[in-house]
Amino acid sequence: MTRRYRAALGAALALAASTVLAQGAQNYPAKPVRIIAPFPAGGGYDFAARNIGQRLNESLGQPFVVENRSGANGNIGSEAVARAPADGYTLLLGGIGPQALSVALYPKLAYDPVKDFEPISLVAAQPNLLVVHPSLPVKTLKELVAFAKARPGEVTFGSPSQGSGQHFGLEQMKLMTGTNFVHVPYKGAAPLHSALLSGEVSVGFNIIQLPLPYVKDGRLRALAVASTKRAALAPNIPTMAELGYPIDFDTWYALYAPAGTPRDIVAKLNAETNKALVNADFREKAGVLGLELLGTTPDKLTAHMRGEISRWVKVAKAANIKLEYGVPLTLTLSPGAGRGNKNTSRACPSP
Numbered sequence: 001m002t003r004r005y006r007a008a009l010g011a012a013l014a015l016a017a018s019t020v021l022a023q024g025a026q027n028y029p030a031k032p033v034r035i036i037a038p039f040p041a042g043g044g045y046d047f048a049a050r051n052i053g054q055r056l057n058e059s060l061g062q063p064f065v066v067e068n069r070s071g072a073n074g075n076i077g078s079e080a081v082a083r084a085p086a087d088g089y090t091l092l093l094g095g096i097g098p099q100a101l102s103v104a105l106y107p108k109l110a111y112d113p114v115k116d117f118e119p120i121s122l123v124a125a126q127p128n129l130l131v132v133h134p135s136l137p138v139k140t141l142k143e144l145v146a147f148a149k150a151r152p153g154e155v156t157f158g159s160p161s162q163g164s165g166q167h168f169g170l171e172q173m174k175l176m177t178g179t180n181f182v183h184v185p186y187k188g189a190a191p192l193h194s195a196l197l198s199g200e201v202s203v204g205f206n207i208i209q210l211p212l213p214y215v216k217d218g219r220l221r222a223l224a225v226a227s228t229k230r231a232a233l234a235p236n237i238p239t240m241a242e243l244g245y246p247i248d249f250d251t252w253y254a255l256y257a258p259a260g261t262p263r264d265i266v267a268k269l270n271a272e273t274n275k276a277l278v279n280a281d282f283r284e285k286a287g288v289l290g291l292e293l294l295g296t297t298p299d300k301l302t303a304h305m306r307g308e309i310s311r312w313v314k315v316a317k318a319a320n321i322k323l324e325y326g327v328p329l330t331l332t333l334s335p336g337a338g339r340g341n342k343n344t345s346r347a348c349p350s351p
Contacts, residue, residue, distance in 0.1 A: 025264030036075025049093035055276030074098030082116035086260035099307035104316035119301035125250040148179040157181035158201035166205035
């Protein structure tokens with residue numbers, strides 16, 4: 001075989017391959033597509049997955065069926081997508097938990113959030129609100145910090161679960177302020193909300209739409225929003241950064257495909273997803289929940305995810321927190337993170 005013949009054959013094969021890929025993207029999807037939401041029905045991941053799926057169904061003409069595959073802080077559903085065929089017919093509605101916090105929490109994660117997925121688009125971000133029960137004699141964040149410092153290991157602080165963004169926000173707050181709140185994890189945002197209303201716990205971060213109505217009627221007191229900017233649902237409540245504590249852990253959601261999914265299919269999904277995110281009905285529904293619909297390029301999603309991983313790994317190391325599915329979480333605060341620190345061990349609940 002001559003060099004010229006080999007070169008011609010190589011060019012022909014490359015052209016044939018690119019033609020097949022282009023035809024595949026042009027005909028995609030030719031059958032129903034699964035979107036795996038790695039948390040139970042009814043939460044933010046499920047809401048985002050179903051609304052994205054509905055709009056993609058309308059624009060692409062095939063059903064986008066949501067499958068809730070929960071467990072291990074979103075790791076089970078994420079791993080399933082990482083191991084799925086890279087053909088565009090299995091997608092993941094992931095986010096801050098399985099694609100960022102899990103790297104910081106799990107020493108032996110069964111997938112790599114960066115290497116095992118093709119990013120499609122950042123979908124939405126949801127602010128979290130720091131609230132206290134009215135029985136706590138504080139009206140500002142500064143007063144809360146002073147109150148907690150004077151009572152190390154006495155003030156209870158609730159979160160939706162071990163290893164959640166709210167839990168990480170608490171640990172970051174403890175490290176920044178030198179306080180020692182007692183972490184009380186629940187099995188979801190709704191149970192935490194009930195505990196805050198009843199006074200079972202005194203303080204907590206929670207997704208904004210749950211506590212806000214009760215802030216307005218005086219049953220809870222809002223101190224700050226844990227975001228870089230004020231929340232659209234509560235523009236009069238300051239951010240933690242404004243008050244001197246740059247804590248930002250918006251609960252974010254994003255769409256992914258398995259690594260190796262053809263670029264043309266990823267590009268098509270990106271374009272259609274970004275169209276879906278400007279849909280007026282979707283935006284109205286999201287606004288009620290305090291969700292800001294976003295939409296990005298795949299590269300911007302990758303950059304966002306890398307930044308989040310780096311940030312939360314640092315917090316996990318500073319607070320010395322690790323988590324293994326089915327094994328109790330061990331939490332030991334670093335020196336200087338508050339007097340009277342104690343190790344705590346609680347069972348790891350399935351989200």
